Amino acid sequence: MLLASDGIDGLKQAKNPSVDLILLDIMLPGKDGMEICSELRKEGINTLVIMLTSKSEEIDKVLGLEIGADDYMTKPFSIRELKARIKALLRRTQDLKKGIEESSFGDLHFDFKKQEALKKKNPLKLSAKEFQIIKFFIEHEGEVLGRDKLLDEVWGYDVFPTTRTVDNYILSIRKKIEDDPSEPKHLITVHTSGYKFLK
Amino acid sequence: MLLASDGIDGLKQAKNPSVDLILLDIMLPGKDGMEICSELRKEGINTLVIMLTSKSEEIDKVLGLEIGADDYMTKPFSIRELKARIKALLRRTQDLKKGIEESSFGDLHFDFKKQEALKKKNPLKLSAKEFQIIKFFIEHEGEVLGRDKLLDEVWGYDVFPTTRTVDNYILSIRKKIEDDPSEPKHLITVHTSGYKFLK
DNA sequence: GTCCTAATGACAATCTTTTGACAACTATCT
DNA sequence: AGATAGTTGTCAAAAGATTGTCATTAGGAC
Numbered sequence: 001m002l003l004a005s006d007g008i009d010g011l012k013q014a015k016n017p018s019v020d021l022i023l024l025d026i027m028l029p030g031k032d033g034m035e036i037c038s039e040l041r042k043e044g045i046n047t048l049v050i051m052l053t054s055k056s057e058e059i060d061k062v063l064g065l066e067i068g069a070d071d072y073m074t075k076p077f078s079i080r081e082l083k084a085r086i087k088a089l090l091r092r093t094q095d096l097k098k099g100i101e102e103s104s105f106g107d108l109h110f111d112f113k114k115q116e117a118l119k120k121k122n123p124l125k126l127s128a129k130e131f132q133i134i135k136f137f138i139e140h141e142g143e144v145l146g147r148d149k150l151l152d153e154v155w156g157y158d159v160f161p162t163t164r165t166v167d168n169y170i171l172s173i174r175k176k177i178e179d180d181p182s183e184p185k186h187l188i189t190v191h192t193s194g195y196k197f198l199k
Numbered sequence: 200m201l202l203a204s205d206g207i208d209g210l211k212q213a214k215n216p217s218v219d220l221i222l223l224d225i226m227l228p229g230k231d232g233m234e235i236c237s238e239l240r241k242e243g244i245n246t247l248v249i250m251l252t253s254k255s256e257e258i259d260k261v262l263g264l265e266i267g268a269d270d271y272m273t274k275p276f277s278i279r280e281l282k283a284r285i286k287a288l289l290r291r292t293q294d295l296k297k298g299i300e301e302s303s304f305g306d307l308h309f310d311f312k313k314q315e316a317l318k319k320k321n322p323l324k325l326s327a328k329e330f331q332i333i334k335f336f337i338e339h340e341g342e343v344l345g346r347d348k349l350l351d352e353v354w355g356y357d358v359f360p361t362t363r364t365v366d367n368y369i370l371s372i373r374k375k376i377e378d379d380p381s382e383p384k385h386l387i388t389v390h391t392s393g394y395k396f397l398k
Numbered sequence: 399g400t401c402c403t404a405a406t407g408a409c410a411a412t413c414t415t416t417t418g419a420c421a422a423c424t425a426t427c428t
Numbered sequence: 429a430g431a432t433a434g435t436t437g438t439c440a441a442a443a444g445a446t447t448g449t450c451a452t453t454a455g456g457a458c
Contacts, residue, residue, distance in 0.1 A: 144314045160283035192327040
């Protein structure tokens with residue numbers, strides 16, 4: 001979660017490609033929300049934007065939408081409504097950036113859409129979280145991924161298991177996918193830093 | 200670690216630029232947490248803020264976020280969660296200034312994202328700290344770096360090894376990257392001052 | 399309830415970091 | 429140049445952390 005209290009700063013932050021969604025108040029010091037939104041769109045940045053406005057004049061809303069906002073809300077609004085709108089918007093686009101759907105290497109095959117995994121043509125039993133973890137590793141092949149980073153990215157921002165939980169998942173995945181789990185070829189330990197995945 | 204039991208005092212301390220993160224209780228004598236937070240932001244102080252609130256009314260949370268808090272927690276909360284949130288916030292901002300990812304010179308190649316090093320195409324075994332040290336030297340090519348500075352920058356401000364520890368790391372890195380470790384070409388001793396790195 | 403997954407904690411095994419001793423070196427002063 | 433004090437190179441062992449592993453508990457789904 002990033003925060004900017006004025007338009008200039010916000011515009012800078014909004015260009016960060018890891019941003020999923022921008023909540024934009026129409027009234028901002030510096031540059032106002034509409035300007036920001038249209039600037040973003042001009043630069044080809046398609047991050048979702050929800051406009052917030054306290055005036056409920058429709059003209060604002062329309063302008064907001066024409067300018068390229070994806071949704072708008074008038075203040076005061078309930079958090080429940082905000083959450084629901086965010087969820088809906090994210091779901092709509094999540095499909096677009098859902099990452100890889102399949103991957104094969106060695107005698108392994110993963111189908112993340114079907115949540116199926118095969119080793120030497122035999123099905124593997126993996127939990128949902130194990131699939132997510134493997135997927136994240138495959139999408140970052142070769143990179144060293146720290147435990148904290150994994151917790152953030154796979155578990156999410158609002159649950160906080162210990163880092164040992166990560167180790168235990170790694171262990172359990174190794175048992176399933178490695179020929180010799182005590183001598184892993186795919187999920188490699190990088191001491192004091194985390195783990196990395198190799199095909 | 201600084202502590203303030205009322206808002207006025209807290210506001211004063213929060214402006215100290217060496218503060219990394221502020222834990223702010225919404226209910227405070229003097230000035231309440233929200234006022235403090237928005238005052239800080241108005242003054243352009245972007246230190247991370249986590250708001251603590253005992254009322255779980257949603258409006259508080261949102262107001263906290265609109266006002267410029269980076270995260271919030273409702274009491275009671277676990278220490279582990281608090282730690283995890285702090286860590287996550289700090290790391291996320293850290294990620295933005297992560298420095299170089301790769302470097303090659305002579306017959307050497309370093310990939311810091313993958314934590315891989317090659318000499319004449321052969322892999323080198325380096326510890327995480329060795330990678331950090333080399334990275335810091337490469338990022339400050341030609342500069343003389345004192346032992347204290349290295350300890351500060353690479354080790355951090357909360358551990359205190361002796362300066363001999365630095366020498367030993369230099370030695371160990373030289374053994375791995377130099378053709379003739381007793382006649383180093385990359386990690387040069389600058390007597391009484393420290394070391395410098397040359398490509 | 400039973401079954402499954404997620405998460406934790408304890409212990410041992412492993413690897414890293416740090417220290418300290420001593421030799422070799424450098425700079426300075428006489 | 430020689431002596432002295434302070435630095436650095438080198439090695440090996442001690443201290444400290446991290447990870448592998450397993451057993452157990454907690455929490456949901458069926």
